[in-house]
Amino acid sequence: MKASRPIGIFDRQYRTMTIGIMLVLTTSAFEGLAITTIAAKIAQEMQGIHLYGWIFSAFLLAQLVGTLVMGQQVDQRGIFNSILVSITVFVLGTVTAAASVNMYMLIGGRVFQGFGAGALITCVYTCVTLYYPDSLRTQILAAFSMAFVLPSLIGPYAAGLIASYQSWRFVFWMVIPLIALALLLTYQSFRDLQRNQQVTEGRRAVDSKIGKAILLSIGTGMLLTGLGMMTKWEGIALAIGGLGIMIPLMQQLLPRGTFQVKSGLPAALVTRGLYVACYFATESFVILGLTEIKGMAAAIAGLLVAAGSLSWSGAAWLQARLDAKDRGTGRKQRVMLGIGIMIGGVILVMLALFLPGTGITLILISQIIIGFGVGLANPTTAVIALQYAESGHEGKMSANLQFVDSFYVALSIGVSGALVALAETMGWGISTGILMVLTLQLLLVVFSFLSSLRISVLIREEYQAAGQQIDTLPM
Numbered sequence: 001m002k003a004s005r006p007i008g009i010f011d012r013q014y015r016t017m018t019i020g021i022m023l024v025l026t027t028s029a030f031e032g033l034a035i036t037t038i039a040a041k042i043a044q045e046m047q048g049i050h051l052y053g054w055i056f057s058a059f060l061l062a063q064l065v066g067t068l069v070m071g072q073q074v075d076q077r078g079i080f081n082s083i084l085v086s087i088t089v090f091v092l093g094t095v096t097a098a099a100s101v102n103m104y105m106l107i108g109g110r111v112f113q114g115f116g117a118g119a120l121i122t123c124v125y126t127c128v129t130l131y132y133p134d135s136l137r138t139q140i141l142a143a144f145s146m147a148f149v150l151p152s153l154i155g156p157y158a159a160g161l162i163a164s165y166q167s168w169r170f171v172f173w174m175v176i177p178l179i180a181l182a183l184l185l186t187y188q189s190f191r192d193l194q195r196n197q198q199v200t201e202g203r204r205a206v207d208s209k210i211g212k213a214i215l216l217s218i219g220t221g222m223l224l225t226g227l228g229m230m231t232k233w234e235g236i237a238l239a240i241g242g243l244g245i246m247i248p249l250m251q252q253l254l255p256r257g258t259f260q261v262k263s264g265l266p267a268a269l270v271t272r273g274l275y276v277a278c279y280f281a282t283e284s285f286v287i288l289g290l291t292e293i294k295g296m297a298a299a300i301a302g303l304l305v306a307a308g309s310l311s312w313s314g315a316a317w318l319q320a321r322l323d324a325k326d327r328g329t330g331r332k333q334r335v336m337l338g339i340g341i342m343i344g345g346v347i348l349v350m351l352a353l354f355l356p357g358t359g360i361t362l363i364l365i366s367q368i369i370i371g372f373g374v375g376l377a378n379p380t381t382a383v384i385a386l387q388y389a390e391s392g393h394e395g396k397m398s399a400n401l402q403f404v405d406s407f408y409v410a411l412s413i414g415v416s417g418a419l420v421a422l423a424e425t426m427g428w429g430i431s432t433g434i435l436m437v438l439t440l441q442l443l444l445v446v447f448s449f450l451s452s453l454r455i456s457v458l459i460r461e462e463y464q465a466a467g468q469q470i471d472t473l474p475m
Contacts, residue, residue, distance in 0.1 A: 007136065020185060021128075021144075023181070023182040024083075024120065025121075027179050034171045036283060037302035038160065039288075040292070041163050041168055042055065047103075048103035050424065052421075053421070054110075054224075058111050061220055061221060061406070062110070064213055066120075070120075071122050071403075074123055079126060082119065082123050083183075086119035087116065089119065097113060098173050114406075118406055125382075128141065130193065134383070138324070138328075139324075142317045160297065160302045160303075212252055215245060219242045219246040222241055225238050228418040231422070253403065265400075267454035270451045271381060274447055275342055275445050276374070277411065278445040280413065283308065286301075287301050289434045290363070294363075304360065304367055305367055306367075307367040308370055310371065312371040318376065319334050319338075319380055323380070323383075332452070332456075338374065339373065339448050341373030348365060386401070412440070416440060
Protein backbone atom coordinates (compact mmCIF):
# COMPACT_ATOMS: atom_id res chain seq x y z
CA MET A 1 0.00 0.00 0.00
CA LYS A 2 1.40 3.41 -0.95
CA ALA A 3 2.22 5.66 2.01
CA SER A 4 0.25 8.88 2.18
CA ARG A 5 2.15 12.12 1.64
CA PRO A 6 2.60 14.25 4.79
CA ILE A 7 0.32 17.28 5.04
CA GLY A 8 2.01 20.60 4.32
CA ILE A 9 1.21 24.28 4.79
CA PHE A 10 0.63 24.75 1.05
CA ASP A 11 -1.91 21.93 0.81
CA ARG A 12 -5.42 22.92 -0.21
CA GLN A 13 -6.85 23.40 3.29
CA TYR A 14 -3.99 25.69 4.39
CA ARG A 15 -2.81 27.32 1.16
CA THR A 16 -4.92 30.48 1.18
CA MET A 17 -4.17 31.38 4.79
CA THR A 18 -0.47 30.63 4.35
CA ILE A 19 -0.15 32.94 1.35
CA GLY A 20 -2.27 35.62 3.00
CA ILE A 21 -0.28 35.95 6.22
CA MET A 22 3.00 35.75 4.33
CA LEU A 23 1.88 38.78 2.27
CA VAL A 24 1.05 40.71 5.43
CA LEU A 25 4.47 39.92 6.89
CA THR A 26 6.25 40.77 3.62
CA THR A 27 4.80 44.26 3.73
CA SER A 28 5.84 44.78 7.36
CA ALA A 29 9.29 43.33 6.67
CA PHE A 30 9.91 45.64 3.72
CA GLU A 31 9.25 48.71 5.86
CA GLY A 32 11.38 47.46 8.75
CA LEU A 33 14.40 46.53 6.65
CA ALA A 34 14.20 49.72 4.61
CA ILE A 35 14.16 51.96 7.71
CA THR A 36 17.25 50.23 9.07
CA THR A 37 19.12 51.35 5.95
CA ILE A 38 17.95 54.96 5.82
CA ALA A 39 17.83 55.78 9.55
CA ALA A 40 21.37 57.18 9.59
CA LYS A 41 20.59 59.47 6.64
CA ILE A 42 17.36 60.69 8.26
CA ALA A 43 19.16 61.49 11.51
CA GLN A 44 21.94 63.35 9.68
CA GLU A 45 19.56 65.33 7.46
CA MET A 46 17.40 66.38 10.41
CA GLN A 47 20.44 67.05 12.60
CA GLY A 48 19.29 64.46 15.12
CA ILE A 49 22.10 61.90 15.36
CA HIS A 50 21.66 62.08 19.16
CA LEU A 51 18.11 60.77 18.61
CA TYR A 52 19.18 57.98 16.23
CA GLY A 53 18.23 55.17 18.62
CA TRP A 54 14.74 56.65 19.09
CA ILE A 55 13.89 55.96 15.43
CA PHE A 56 13.84 52.31 16.47
CA SER A 57 13.01 52.52 20.19
CA ALA A 58 9.86 54.65 19.69
CA PHE A 59 8.59 52.06 17.22
CA LEU A 60 9.41 49.13 19.49
CA LEU A 61 8.02 50.58 22.72
CA ALA A 62 4.76 51.40 20.95
CA GLN A 63 4.85 47.91 19.45
CA LEU A 64 4.88 46.56 23.00
CA VAL A 65 1.65 48.42 23.81
CA GLY A 66 0.03 47.39 20.53
CA THR A 67 0.97 43.79 21.23
CA LEU A 68 -0.74 43.69 24.61
CA VAL A 69 -3.80 45.64 23.46
CA MET A 70 -4.36 43.30 20.56
CA GLY A 71 -3.48 40.23 22.60
CA GLN A 72 -6.67 40.91 24.55
CA GLN A 73 -8.83 42.30 21.77
CA VAL A 74 -8.17 39.57 19.21
CA ASP A 75 -9.69 37.00 21.58
CA GLN A 76 -12.72 39.20 22.27
CA ARG A 77 -13.42 40.93 18.95
CA GLY A 78 -12.17 38.37 16.46
CA ILE A 79 -9.21 38.17 14.12
CA PHE A 80 -10.71 40.03 11.14
CA ASN A 81 -11.79 43.12 13.08
CA SER A 82 -8.42 43.18 14.82
CA ILE A 83 -6.51 43.04 11.52
CA LEU A 84 -8.45 46.05 10.16
CA VAL A 85 -7.71 48.18 13.23
CA SER A 86 -4.03 47.20 13.17
CA ILE A 87 -3.55 48.15 9.53
CA THR A 88 -5.38 51.47 9.96
CA VAL A 89 -3.11 52.58 12.80
CA PHE A 90 0.00 51.44 10.90
CA VAL A 91 -0.99 53.47 7.82
CA LEU A 92 -1.61 56.56 9.97
CA GLY A 93 1.91 56.28 11.37
CA THR A 94 3.42 55.75 7.94
CA VAL A 95 1.80 58.91 6.57
CA THR A 96 2.96 60.92 9.60
CA ALA A 97 6.54 59.71 9.24
CA ALA A 98 6.61 60.40 5.51
CA ALA A 99 5.39 63.98 6.01
CA SER A 100 7.55 64.74 9.06
CA VAL A 101 9.40 68.07 9.21
CA ASN A 102 11.67 67.26 12.18
CA MET A 103 12.90 64.31 14.20
CA TYR A 104 10.18 64.67 16.83
CA MET A 105 7.39 64.40 14.26
CA LEU A 106 9.16 61.42 12.69
CA ILE A 107 9.43 59.72 16.07
CA GLY A 108 5.71 60.39 16.62
CA GLY A 109 4.93 58.66 13.33
CA ARG A 110 7.11 55.73 14.38
CA VAL A 111 5.01 55.43 17.55
CA PHE A 112 1.83 54.88 15.49
CA GLN A 113 3.68 52.54 13.14
CA GLY A 114 4.95 50.54 16.09
CA PHE A 115 1.53 50.22 17.69
CA GLY A 116 0.02 49.03 14.40
CA ALA A 117 2.86 46.62 13.68
CA GLY A 118 2.72 45.07 17.15
CA ALA A 119 -1.02 44.58 16.89
CA LEU A 120 -0.69 43.17 13.37
CA ILE A 121 1.98 40.61 14.22
CA THR A 122 0.00 39.47 17.28
CA CYS A 123 -2.91 38.79 14.93
CA VAL A 124 -0.64 36.75 12.67
CA TYR A 125 0.68 34.61 15.54
CA THR A 126 -2.90 34.09 16.72
CA CYS A 127 -3.72 32.78 13.23
CA VAL A 128 -0.89 30.27 13.55
CA THR A 129 -2.18 29.03 16.92
CA LEU A 130 -5.81 28.83 15.76
CA TYR A 131 -5.38 27.50 12.26
CA TYR A 132 -2.38 25.14 12.16
CA PRO A 133 -1.75 21.92 14.15
CA ASP A 134 1.48 21.75 16.17
CA SER A 135 3.13 19.47 13.62
CA LEU A 136 2.83 22.22 10.97
CA ARG A 137 3.80 25.20 13.12
CA THR A 138 7.53 24.90 12.55
CA GLN A 139 6.75 24.87 8.81
CA ILE A 140 4.59 27.98 8.86
CA LEU A 141 7.03 29.83 11.12
CA ALA A 142 9.82 28.86 8.73
CA ALA A 143 7.64 30.16 5.90
CA PHE A 144 7.49 33.47 7.74
CA SER A 145 11.20 33.77 7.12
CA MET A 146 10.48 33.44 3.40
CA ALA A 147 8.30 36.52 3.74
CA PHE A 148 11.53 38.35 4.55
CA VAL A 149 13.47 37.04 1.54
CA LEU A 150 12.18 39.41 -1.15
CA PRO A 151 12.21 42.44 1.17
CA SER A 152 15.71 41.56 2.32
CA LEU A 153 16.91 41.24 -1.27
CA ILE A 154 15.50 44.51 -2.54
CA GLY A 155 14.40 46.47 0.55
CA PRO A 156 17.69 47.71 2.05
CA TYR A 157 19.41 48.29 -1.30
CA ALA A 158 16.38 49.95 -2.88
CA ALA A 159 15.85 52.13 0.21
CA GLY A 160 19.48 53.24 0.06
CA LEU A 161 19.18 54.16 -3.61
CA ILE A 162 15.90 55.99 -3.12
CA ALA A 163 17.30 57.95 -0.17
CA SER A 164 20.46 58.82 -2.11
CA TYR A 165 18.89 59.85 -5.42
CA GLN A 166 15.38 60.96 -4.44
CA SER A 167 14.25 61.28 -0.82
CA TRP A 168 13.97 58.97 2.16
CA ARG A 169 10.31 60.05 2.37
CA PHE A 170 9.47 57.88 -0.66
CA VAL A 171 10.52 54.82 1.35
CA PHE A 172 7.58 55.49 3.67
CA TRP A 173 5.10 56.44 0.93
CA MET A 174 5.75 53.28 -1.11
CA VAL A 175 4.70 51.07 1.82
CA ILE A 176 1.06 52.23 1.61
CA PRO A 177 0.14 50.56 -1.72
CA LEU A 178 1.84 47.36 -0.52
CA ILE A 179 -0.36 47.38 2.59
CA ALA A 180 -3.46 47.92 0.45
CA LEU A 181 -2.52 44.96 -1.77
CA ALA A 182 -1.89 42.70 1.23
CA LEU A 183 -5.28 43.60 2.73
CA LEU A 184 -7.06 43.01 -0.58
CA LEU A 185 -5.58 39.53 -0.95
CA THR A 186 -6.12 38.44 2.66
CA TYR A 187 -9.54 39.99 3.27
CA GLN A 188 -11.60 36.86 2.67
CA SER A 189 -9.22 34.49 4.44
CA PHE A 190 -9.35 36.45 7.68
CA ARG A 191 -13.14 36.83 7.46
CA ASP A 192 -13.49 33.07 7.09
CA LEU A 193 -11.21 32.46 10.07
CA GLN A 194 -13.19 34.86 12.28
CA ARG A 195 -16.41 32.97 11.53
CA ASN A 196 -14.84 29.82 13.02
CA GLN A 197 -12.95 31.52 15.85
CA GLN A 198 -13.90 30.82 19.47
CA VAL A 199 -14.46 34.43 20.57
CA THR A 200 -14.35 35.09 24.32
CA GLU A 201 -17.75 36.34 25.43
CA GLY A 202 -18.43 38.69 28.29
CA ARG A 203 -16.46 41.70 29.45
CA ARG A 204 -14.73 43.93 26.96
CA ALA A 205 -13.17 46.25 29.49
CA VAL A 206 -9.60 47.34 29.00
CA ASP A 207 -7.24 44.85 30.62
CA SER A 208 -5.08 46.27 33.40
CA LYS A 209 -2.05 44.97 31.53
CA ILE A 210 -2.60 47.59 28.84
CA GLY A 211 -2.28 50.46 31.30
CA LYS A 212 0.76 48.79 32.79
CA ALA A 213 2.31 48.43 29.33
CA ILE A 214 1.82 52.14 28.69
CA LEU A 215 3.46 52.97 32.03
CA LEU A 216 6.28 50.54 31.23
CA SER A 217 6.87 52.30 27.91
CA ILE A 218 6.94 55.67 29.69
CA GLY A 219 9.37 54.35 32.30
CA THR A 220 11.59 52.83 29.64
CA GLY A 221 11.54 56.10 27.72
CA MET A 222 12.60 57.95 30.88
CA LEU A 223 15.46 55.50 31.40
CA LEU A 224 16.69 55.78 27.82
CA THR A 225 16.45 59.57 27.81
CA GLY A 226 18.29 59.72 31.11
CA LEU A 227 21.07 57.43 29.91
CA GLY A 228 21.69 59.77 26.99
CA MET A 229 22.07 62.66 29.46
CA MET A 230 24.18 60.95 32.10
CA THR A 231 26.63 63.85 32.25
CA LYS A 232 23.87 65.98 33.82
CA TRP A 233 22.04 65.48 37.11
CA GLU A 234 18.72 65.61 35.27
CA GLY A 235 19.77 62.58 33.24
CA ILE A 236 20.70 60.60 36.35
CA ALA A 237 17.35 61.48 37.95
CA LEU A 238 15.41 60.46 34.83
CA ALA A 239 17.25 57.15 34.59
CA ILE A 240 16.66 56.28 38.25
CA GLY A 241 12.99 57.30 38.00
CA GLY A 242 12.57 55.21 34.86
CA LEU A 243 14.06 52.13 36.54
CA GLY A 244 11.78 52.66 39.53
CA ILE A 245 8.76 52.50 37.20
CA MET A 246 10.04 49.68 35.01
CA ILE A 247 11.13 46.99 37.44
CA PRO A 248 7.83 46.36 39.30
CA LEU A 249 5.86 46.58 36.04
CA MET A 250 8.13 44.06 34.33
CA GLN A 251 7.52 41.65 37.21
CA GLN A 252 3.78 42.00 36.69
CA LEU A 253 3.68 41.88 32.87
CA LEU A 254 6.11 39.04 32.26
CA PRO A 255 5.07 35.46 33.15
CA ARG A 256 5.75 34.39 36.71
CA GLY A 257 9.29 33.12 37.14
CA THR A 258 10.75 35.18 34.30
CA PHE A 259 13.13 37.14 36.53
CA GLN A 260 14.37 33.86 38.01
CA VAL A 261 14.58 32.26 34.51
CA LYS A 262 12.57 29.28 35.73
CA SER A 263 12.38 26.16 33.61
CA GLY A 264 9.63 26.07 31.01
CA LEU A 265 7.91 29.07 29.44
CA PRO A 266 9.87 31.73 31.43
CA ALA A 267 13.24 30.37 30.27
CA ALA A 268 12.04 30.14 26.66
CA LEU A 269 10.85 33.77 26.68
CA VAL A 270 14.00 35.13 28.34
CA THR A 271 16.20 33.22 25.93
CA ARG A 272 14.25 34.51 22.95
CA GLY A 273 14.13 38.09 24.18
CA LEU A 274 17.89 38.29 24.73
CA TYR A 275 19.06 36.86 21.40
CA VAL A 276 16.41 38.74 19.40
CA ALA A 277 17.50 41.97 21.14
CA CYS A 278 21.11 41.21 20.24
CA TYR A 279 20.32 40.50 16.60
CA PHE A 280 18.23 43.57 15.83
CA ALA A 281 20.38 45.99 17.79
CA THR A 282 23.49 44.64 16.07
CA GLU A 283 21.91 45.00 12.64
CA SER A 284 20.67 48.52 13.37
CA PHE A 285 24.06 49.80 14.48
CA VAL A 286 26.10 47.87 11.90
CA ILE A 287 24.54 50.12 9.25
CA LEU A 288 25.65 53.17 11.22
CA GLY A 289 29.11 51.67 11.66
CA LEU A 290 29.53 50.82 7.99
CA THR A 291 28.56 54.32 6.89
CA GLU A 292 30.41 56.25 9.62
CA ILE A 293 33.49 54.07 10.25
CA LYS A 294 34.01 52.32 6.91
CA GLY A 295 32.62 55.15 4.78
CA MET A 296 30.31 52.89 2.77
CA ALA A 297 27.29 54.12 0.87
CA ALA A 298 23.98 53.36 2.58
CA ALA A 299 22.83 51.20 -0.34
CA ILE A 300 25.90 48.93 -0.14
CA ALA A 301 25.69 48.72 3.65
CA GLY A 302 22.03 47.72 3.39
CA LEU A 303 22.83 45.06 0.83
CA LEU A 304 25.48 43.51 3.09
CA VAL A 305 23.12 43.40 6.07
CA ALA A 306 20.48 41.78 3.84
CA ALA A 307 22.70 38.69 3.69
CA GLY A 308 21.75 38.03 7.30
CA SER A 309 18.06 37.90 6.39
CA LEU A 310 18.75 35.40 3.62
CA SER A 311 20.75 33.06 5.87
CA TRP A 312 18.00 33.45 8.52
CA SER A 313 15.50 32.13 5.98
CA GLY A 314 17.70 29.18 5.03
CA ALA A 315 18.27 28.21 8.66
CA ALA A 316 14.56 28.51 9.43
CA TRP A 317 13.72 26.02 6.69
CA LEU A 318 16.48 23.71 7.91
CA GLN A 319 15.12 23.66 11.45
CA ALA A 320 11.64 22.86 10.11
CA ARG A 321 13.00 19.80 8.30
CA LEU A 322 14.96 18.71 11.37
CA ASP A 323 11.88 19.19 13.54
CA ALA A 324 9.83 16.92 11.27
CA LYS A 325 12.63 14.36 11.32
CA ASP A 326 13.07 14.14 15.10
CA ARG A 327 9.39 14.84 15.91
CA GLY A 328 10.27 17.92 17.95
CA THR A 329 12.57 16.21 20.45
CA GLY A 330 15.61 18.21 19.34
CA ARG A 331 14.10 21.68 19.70
CA LYS A 332 16.09 22.71 22.77
CA GLN A 333 19.36 21.61 21.15
CA ARG A 334 18.58 23.62 18.00
CA VAL A 335 17.95 26.73 20.07
CA MET A 336 21.27 26.32 21.86
CA LEU A 337 23.14 25.66 18.61
CA GLY A 338 21.62 28.72 16.96
CA ILE A 339 22.57 31.00 19.85
CA GLY A 340 26.10 29.57 19.90
CA ILE A 341 26.44 30.41 16.21
CA MET A 342 25.18 33.93 16.92
CA ILE A 343 27.92 34.45 19.50
CA GLY A 344 30.52 33.74 16.83
CA GLY A 345 28.69 36.04 14.42
CA VAL A 346 28.70 39.01 16.80
CA ILE A 347 32.44 38.58 17.43
CA LEU A 348 33.05 38.60 13.67
CA VAL A 349 30.93 41.76 13.31
CA MET A 350 33.20 43.50 15.82
CA LEU A 351 36.34 42.32 14.05
CA ALA A 352 34.96 43.34 10.67
CA LEU A 353 34.25 46.89 11.81
CA PHE A 354 37.30 47.61 13.93
CA LEU A 355 40.24 45.58 12.62
CA PRO A 356 42.25 47.66 10.15
CA GLY A 357 42.29 46.40 6.59
CA THR A 358 39.06 44.39 6.83
CA GLY A 359 36.77 44.74 3.86
CA ILE A 360 33.44 43.65 2.49
CA THR A 361 34.19 39.91 2.65
CA LEU A 362 34.47 39.63 6.44
CA ILE A 363 31.44 41.87 6.92
CA LEU A 364 29.42 39.67 4.57
CA ILE A 365 30.52 36.47 6.36
CA SER A 366 29.64 37.92 9.77
CA GLN A 367 26.12 38.79 8.58
CA ILE A 368 25.56 35.33 7.11
CA ILE A 369 26.67 33.66 10.34
CA ILE A 370 24.64 35.77 12.75
CA GLY A 371 21.58 35.47 10.49
CA PHE A 372 21.91 31.68 10.31
CA GLY A 373 22.08 31.44 14.08
CA VAL A 374 18.95 33.47 14.73
CA GLY A 375 17.12 31.64 11.93
CA LEU A 376 17.82 28.32 13.62
CA ALA A 377 16.68 29.47 17.06
CA ASN A 378 13.81 31.86 16.43
CA PRO A 379 11.03 29.70 14.92
CA THR A 380 11.89 27.00 17.45
CA THR A 381 11.46 29.18 20.54
CA ALA A 382 8.15 30.44 19.10
CA VAL A 383 6.85 26.88 18.72
CA ILE A 384 7.97 25.99 22.25
CA ALA A 385 6.15 29.02 23.68
CA LEU A 386 2.96 28.55 21.63
CA GLN A 387 2.54 25.05 23.06
CA TYR A 388 1.74 26.65 26.41
CA ALA A 389 -1.29 28.53 24.97
CA GLU A 390 -4.66 27.72 26.57
CA SER A 391 -7.74 27.23 24.43
CA GLY A 392 -9.56 30.52 23.89
CA HIS A 393 -6.50 32.52 24.98
CA GLU A 394 -4.22 32.03 22.01
CA GLY A 395 -3.96 35.79 21.55
CA LYS A 396 -2.46 36.19 25.01
CA MET A 397 0.34 33.73 24.29
CA SER A 398 0.98 35.43 20.96
CA ALA A 399 1.15 38.70 22.88
CA ASN A 400 3.70 37.18 25.27
CA LEU A 401 5.95 36.38 22.34
CA GLN A 402 5.61 39.82 20.83
CA PHE A 403 6.02 41.46 24.24
CA VAL A 404 9.47 39.99 24.80
CA ASP A 405 10.47 40.67 21.18
CA SER A 406 9.39 44.31 21.38
CA PHE A 407 10.50 45.15 24.91
CA TYR A 408 13.90 43.48 24.87
CA VAL A 409 14.75 44.89 21.45
CA ALA A 410 13.51 48.37 22.35
CA LEU A 411 15.56 48.38 25.53
CA SER A 412 18.66 47.07 23.79
CA ILE A 413 18.49 49.52 20.90
CA GLY A 414 17.56 52.37 23.23
CA VAL A 415 20.48 51.73 25.57
CA SER A 416 22.72 51.37 22.51
CA GLY A 417 21.54 54.73 21.18
CA ALA A 418 22.20 56.27 24.59
CA LEU A 419 25.75 54.87 24.52
CA VAL A 420 26.37 56.48 21.12
CA ALA A 421 24.93 59.78 22.35
CA LEU A 422 27.08 59.59 25.49
CA ALA A 423 30.21 58.91 23.43
CA GLU A 424 29.44 61.93 21.28
CA THR A 425 28.84 64.13 24.34
CA MET A 426 32.08 63.03 25.98
CA GLY A 427 34.06 63.54 22.78
CA TRP A 428 35.03 59.87 22.46
CA GLY A 429 33.82 59.67 18.87
CA ILE A 430 31.13 57.59 17.22
CA SER A 431 33.43 54.59 16.70
CA THR A 432 33.88 54.23 20.47
CA GLY A 433 30.12 54.44 20.92
CA ILE A 434 29.52 51.68 18.37
CA LEU A 435 32.20 49.50 20.00
CA MET A 436 30.38 49.85 23.35
CA VAL A 437 27.11 48.96 21.60
CA LEU A 438 28.49 45.75 20.09
CA THR A 439 30.11 44.73 23.38
CA LEU A 440 26.69 45.05 25.04
CA GLN A 441 25.12 42.86 22.34
CA LEU A 442 27.78 40.19 22.84
CA LEU A 443 26.97 40.08 26.55
CA LEU A 444 23.24 39.75 25.79
CA VAL A 445 23.68 36.78 23.48
CA VAL A 446 25.99 35.03 25.96
CA PHE A 447 23.35 35.43 28.68
CA SER A 448 20.77 34.11 26.22
CA PHE A 449 22.82 30.94 25.77
CA LEU A 450 23.03 30.45 29.53
CA SER A 451 19.26 30.85 29.96
CA SER A 452 18.62 28.38 27.11
CA LEU A 453 20.02 25.63 29.35
CA ARG A 454 16.77 25.88 31.36
CA ILE A 455 14.36 25.51 28.44
CA SER A 456 11.96 22.56 28.61
CA VAL A 457 9.91 21.30 25.69
CA LEU A 458 6.37 19.97 25.32
CA ILE A 459 5.94 17.36 22.56
CA ARG A 460 2.47 16.92 21.10
CA GLU A 461 1.49 13.37 20.25
CA GLU A 462 -0.05 14.44 16.93
CA TYR A 463 3.43 13.77 15.56
CA GLN A 464 2.77 10.12 16.38
CA ALA A 465 -1.00 9.68 16.57
CA ALA A 466 -3.59 12.37 15.92
CA GLY A 467 -5.83 13.39 18.78
CA GLN A 468 -3.73 12.03 21.66
CA GLN A 469 -2.62 14.04 24.67
CA ILE A 470 0.57 16.02 25.31
CA ASP A 471 3.63 14.27 26.72
CA THR A 472 5.85 16.49 28.81
CA LEU A 473 9.59 15.99 28.74
CA PRO A 474 11.35 16.27 32.13
CA MET A 475 11.40 19.87 33.32
